[in-house]
Amino acid sequence: MVEIRTETWAAIDEEIKQIAPLHFAELALDQLLFKPDFAHDKYLAMDRAGGMHVVTARDRERLIGYIVCFVMPHLHYQSSGLTALADMYFVLCQYRKGGLGLRMFREMERGLRERGVIRVHMSCKRHQDHTQLFEGMGYALTDYTFSKVIKCP
């Protein structure tokens, strides 16, 4: 049975290498230009500084899904409390049932609230639009994000 937990980045730093390629193959933009290559040292440093929030789903201890957020005071409103910004989230496709994603987001909100986070920013790709889910969970559409490759690496 799948277990949902709040963990640290350090707990998934190695394991995420096994499933992230599936994540990026499904969702990443401009895949000919950008190759998955996590800055593990920077993630670990942020984790140690308390700037990350990680929710996992595990099937018999095997990592099958994750939500990774950055947690910090918003630089425009630093005295207004902590803000969480979703870095990435993913569940292996064979586990996308039983509302697993929803249950993970609820665990994320519980944990963030407990840490004193007052606002969460989530996002999704246009080609995998989760607007209805986020709105159903009480999120409001606040921004459009635009992206352009301006120089080939």
Add this chain to the structure above:
Amino acid sequence: MIDVCAAILEETSIEVGPETPLDDIDLDSLEFLNLVLYLSEKAGKEIPDGQIAQMKTVGDLMRELA
């Protein structure tokens, strides 16, 4: 008491019982959210975030709504 199993059956056409793992129910997150919202409204009870995350079976969902 709300018939959680009947509501799930209506959505998925699979037979479920209290011991059925939620992971076996073929509902994506949006469908599951709608089911939970529907059942919560009928029960007049909201399920706290932490409880939703820790539910593993249909029986867990039934207990939260009882």
